[in-house]
Amino acid sequence: MLSEFELISRYFKRPLHPGSRTALGIGDDCALLTPAPGCQLAISSDMLVEGRHFFAQADAYALGHKCLAVNLSDLAAMGAQPIAFTLALALPAAEEAWLEPFSSGLLALAQKYGCELIGGDTTKGPLTISITVFGEIPLTQALRRDAAKIGDDIWISGSLGDARLALAAYRHELHLDAESLHTAAQRMHQPAPRVALGMALRGIAHAAIDVSDGLSGDLGHILQGSRVGACVDLDALPAGTILQQQPAALRHDFMLNGGDDYELCFTAPSHRREQVLSAAEQAGVEVTRVGIIEATPGLRLVDGNDNPVVLTLHSFDHFSA
């Protein structure tokens, strides 16, 4: 049986990078971080619970990837560069058959983004994964929710709705052939945080948020925080490659209300369209202009001919329904 110390040292402790911000990593009462002068720390926490955020049978490698990816996505939405994270882990038992792939998936993504595991906690309990991630951002450059301006374009990175489509197939709400399900499920299980795009948008975008609970709700946070409204063209929304094959009503519903996309929704002044497009090209991500920020509060939906569309909007809430 692995002890707590063996578990940490075997699966989670890695040498620090050269140029690391970590002055002291795993193994003391605290880790020590030294942020670069003139920078702020961006900090975000997420907790994933078995049976709620993932199935008991979930692939441990993909789970390790996903639980860090959703945190990196929050950094991306502020334009911050990942530097480090802590991991608090409750486990029913210290099973190597789970720990090995979980830590591999987690640390592969961490390595890709230069984000070091600097500390945390392990304990016995129902499988629960709690990560707090740290990013660095030059003072005043963070992309905040409250910074959208009237007249801003609204942009979406990548595509929306395939993660929700995979969930619908798992729930037998609809049928997908095996290949389509596999492609859509990749979006659910192994989201790609838009870190490079978020950083490239510093000084270009005004407001940003990551789409984790559905575009309507998440864009709604920007509108509320910035005290503005928006008009969004439903026909302009970028549907996921598999969702594109579904009927329009389902497409619209899943893009607006589906969660787990981890794309960025951001606003930028219309005179910076060229800069937005070259930032996206530099980051290797498609971006699509889907609407405009307006003075009148609320979210208005139109079709490609500018005709109003009425849809039921509902964002995900952990304690309702």
Added chain:
Amino acid sequence: MLSEFELISRYFKRPLHPGSRTALGIGDDCALLTPAPGCQLAISSDMLVEGRHFFAQADAYALGHKCLAVNLSDLAAMGAQPIAFTLALALPAAEEAWLEPFSSGLLALAQKYGCELIGGDTTKGPLTISITVFGEIPLTQALRRDAAKIGDDIWISGSLGDARLALAAYRHELHLDAESLHTAAQRMHQPAPRVALGMALRGIAHAAIDVSDGLSGDLGHILQGSRVGACVDLDALPAGTILQQQPAALRHDFMLNGGDDYELCFTAPSHRREQVLSAAEQAGVEVTRVGIIEATPGLRLVDGNDNPVVLTLHSFDHFSA
């Protein structure tokens, strides 16, 4: 039924302090912290799970206090000043009868130490509380585990063993009268993090650790980290006020092996005894000199007459036994 947003805004969102390091608190993708120039961030995470770290019937106010206190204790052990924390919370249901006292206990302690709640996550799940705490410390002044020097005095703050004594009474391993149990249980349920002492020991102490899993194991971490050994005088160890009334064998066992004390164990050169004592006086905490750091690896126990004592030592491990 409370929504997730109402829950956070009602129970956990508070105005920021003047002079706060928090540039942006709860409500965006990330919080933003601006550490003081010339300072490092000390970071620690702890996860508390129902049935493992506390009983289902635990008083919610005391639990709110304790889950932050154990994290502040880690900052204290580095000599860091608390500035902020994040809270990730899995809850079976959003019950106001639990949330109100829990958040009150948590935020009362946070307020006492100027430690702001800047973000986190709430989700449905088995009751699990995961806190990541941030402290500030001038560069090079952190009290690390690997900094003990041969010839250093070993000191303990406050007293040891009453938390373990209360646990023994709860487990019916022994009987305590109601008043004694109440006093001892206070040590278990509402530990006082030694933040002021940790900060006062900057530049005076060499190594420090907080005693959470038992003195023998925790001092053992200093010895391992610093590649030294120690001799500790069992008769010098400061027993808790209730534990003092117990037989010597039980006293020694609970002080060495009992967890949940959250005192500081630290080392300092013998020529700084006066400075240690005035730091402790300034912090309003008793400190007791209990041993000495030696070159020979391992922990040797002696009695007040310097005769060797052999005891079974065992520290707490979440995945053994």
